[in-house]
Amino acid sequence: MSVLVVAEHDNAALKPATLSTIAAAAKLGPVTVLVAGANCRAVADAAAKAANVARVSLADHAAYEHGLAETVAALVGAQAKGFTHILFPATSYGKNIAPRVAALLDVAQVSDIIGVQDADTFVRPIYAGNAIATVRSKDAVKVITVRATAFDPVAAEGGKAAVETVPAAADTGLSRFVGAELTKMARPELTSATIIISGGRGMQSGENFKLIEVIADKLGAAVGASRAAVDAGFVPNDYQVGQTGKVVAPDLYIAVGISGAIQHMAGMKDSKVIVAINKDADAPIFTIADYGLVGDLFTILPELAAELDKK
Amino acid sequence: MKVLVAVKRVVDFNVRIRVKADKTGVETANVKMSMNPFDEIAVEEGVRMRESGVATELVAVSMGSKACQETLRTALALGADRAILVETDVELQPLAVAKMLKVLVEREKPELVILGKQAIDDDCNQTGQMLAALLGWPQGTFASKITPGTGTIDVTREIDGGLETVGLKLPAVVTTDLRLNTPRYASLPNIMKAKKKPLDVVTPEALGVDPAPRLQTLKVEDPPKRKSGVKVASVQELVQKLRTEAKVLR
Numbered sequence: 001m002s003v004l005v006v007a008e009h010d011n012a013a014l015k016p017a018t019l020s021t022i023a024a025a026a027k028l029g030p031v032t033v034l035v036a037g038a039n040c041r042a043v044a045d046a047a048a049k050a051a052n053v054a055r056v057s058l059a060d061h062a063a064y065e066h067g068l069a070e071t072v073a074a075l076v077g078a079q080a081k082g083f084t085h086i087l088f089p090a091t092s093y094g095k096n097i098a099p100r101v102a103a104l105l106d107v108a109q110v111s112d113i114i115g116v117q118d119a120d121t122f123v124r125p126i127y128a129g130n131a132i133a134t135v136r137s138k139d140a141v142k143v144i145t146v147r148a149t150a151f152d153p154v155a156a157e158g159g160k161a162a163v164e165t166v167p168a169a170a171d172t173g174l175s176r177f178v179g180a181e182l183t184k185m186a187r188p189e190l191t192s193a194t195i196i197i198s199g200g201r202g203m204q205s206g207e208n209f210k211l212i213e214v215i216a217d218k219l220g221a222a223v224g225a226s227r228a229a230v231d232a233g234f235v236p237n238d239y240q241v242g243q244t245g246k247v248v249a250p251d252l253y254i255a256v257g258i259s260g261a262i263q264h265m266a267g268m269k270d271s272k273v274i275v276a277i278n279k280d281a282d283a284p285i286f287t288i289a290d291y292g293l294v295g296d297l298f299t300i301l302p303e304l305a306a307e308l309d310k311k
Numbered sequence: 312m313k314v315l316v317a318v319k320r321v322v323d324f325n326v327r328i329r330v331k332a333d334k335t336g337v338e339t340a341n342v343k344m345s346m347n348p349f350d351e352i353a354v355e356e357g358v359r360m361r362e363s364g365v366a367t368e369l370v371a372v373s374m375g376s377k378a379c380q381e382t383l384r385t386a387l388a389l390g391a392d393r394a395i396l397v398e399t400d401v402e403l404q405p406l407a408v409a410k411m412l413k414v415l416v417e418r419e420k421p422e423l424v425i426l427g428k429q430a431i432d433d434d435c436n437q438t439g440q441m442l443a444a445l446l447g448w449p450q451g452t453f454a455s456k457i458t459p460g461t462g463t464i465d466v467t468r469e470i471d472g473g474l475e476t477v478g479l480k481l482p483a484v485v486t487t488d489l490r491l492n493t494p495r496y497a498s499l500p501n502i503m504k505a506k507k508k509p510l511d512v513v514t515p516e517a518l519g520v521d522p523a524p525r526l527q528t529l530k531v532e533d534p535p536k537r538k539s540g541v542k543v544a545s546v547q548e549l550v551q552k553l554r555t556e557a558k559v560l561r
Binding site: 068070095097101106134135138172183219246275304 | 322327328330337404405406409431432433434435436437438439440441442443444445447448449450451452453455465468469470471472473474475476477478479480489490525526527528529530531532533534537539540541542543545546547549550552553557559560
């Protein structure tokens with residue numbers, strides 16, 4: 001058995017989800033990491049230092065700069081020979097490309113796995129995590145996306161794999177990158193943060209999210225939101241935690257003014273410790289919270305900020 | 312341009328999911344079924360293109376049991392011109408669906424295929440990308456905005472950390488994210504009119520595709536239950552417990 005992991009990166013650094021994907025891959029066999037990008041030698045060198053990596057393949061070409069699915073999938077398809085498993089992080093990057101690779105190889109894909117039972121058998125959530133399925137693939141090659149929060153990342157340092165250059169496949173010319181508008185993030189990203197504080201409809205306005213941001217900055221936390229808060233226009237969509245947003249599992253998740261729609265809980269219920277702050281003592285969020293505090297968030301949040309300053 | 316949308320019949324998003332006692336799957340008997348919410352967004356986008364004159368014809372496709380005709384009638388009531396059902400009782404998985412869609416695309420020759428980014432039952436998020444690969448077409452997944460041009464289409468995509476816009480050569484495949492639009496409700500007169508719109512039924516055999524599943528489901532279980540914890544009386548108590556009991560704050 002031999003496993004190919006397709007790295008997610010920004011041409012400068014590996015995304016943390018890649019290290020979790022390598023952890024899942026290491027359960028299956030020796031791991032080769034494919035780094036496709038432009039001027040991304042530093043990423044390949046970083047991948048070579050990660051634990052459990054046997055080899056790094058580097059495809060450095062302008063066509064891969066923006067990770068377009070058409071060009072990267074063609075490259076992965078061309079590199080697939082000899083591998084029994086091809087793994088991607090289940091991020092917007094991996095979800096975009098992996099099915100394209102699976103179809104090129106005429107194999108099924110196993111999406112968003114949270115467990116590896118053996119070489120053919122994987123565990124994955126269905127119905128937004130309301131049921132857990134164990135599935136077996138009958139295909140010779142398994143194309144898989146890995147839910148990063150379900151696998152502890154491998155160490156970023158300590159390995160010394162060799163980096164070899166692989167030929168770039170031709171640009172398909174089918175698509176081109178026009179532009180990106182990335183939300184400015186002074187704080188950690190939701191999917192890699194160890195503490196997250198999220199606001200819901202109870203925040204009442206985008207302005208009031210400042211109360212949450214103050215606490216986030218004291219804790220080094222990421223700021224999230226429920227779909228209700230996003231739909232109400234308080235915060236941008238990429239803040240969204242839930243079935244239709246991001247699935248997170250930090251050490252500490254603080255839900256403020258979030259009632260606990262199934263939709264939201266599907267995205268955060270695997271957090272290690274959950275705190276709920278809500279004025280409605282019967283809100284469903286309290287059924288999964290380790291610590292619940294009933295009260296008016298507009299009083300509680302400033303109090304919490306002050307309390308965190310005390311040592 | 313001609314536009315094709317694909318819709319799936321799934322357990323309604325408001326239904327509380329119950330795992331079957333024999334662990335073979337989730338209960339779908341006597342459960343309310345609806346069009347997959349992301350596919351509703353796909354239909355709405357197609358209807359808007361039809362209304363603005365960008366689309367000349369809107370064809371809705373579904374696959375599965377005879378009951379999927381209901382889902383297609385909904386798409387017709389929302390504004391699709393005609394519908395095609397690939398009828399089969401075999402469990403359909405994304406690769407098989409993509410292969411059958413490919414055959415229909417080759418017959419119908421749309422310039423744009425719009426699908427939901429994922430179905431809320433199996434949560435696969437695969438079919439659109441697979442269809443694009445099989446056709447050798449570009450793809451714009453997780454779309455929050457579609458801007459058709461001449462021979463091209465710009466798609467703004469929801470990605471981790473923000474938005475990205477890609478320019479695709481037509482023909483192309485687009486999959487929808489939540490913010491693309493807000494789907495309308497079908498009006499009663501349109502529901503009545505939909506009953507008279509054409510709905511063709513074909514089989515996987517007629518399309519020359521073997522729909523047999525590649526993944527075998529060994530078991531389906533309830534997720535581990537999370538115990539509810541304690542209510543604390545004050546912010547002081549909360550912070551103290553987080554520091555000393557849960558040890559998640561220093």
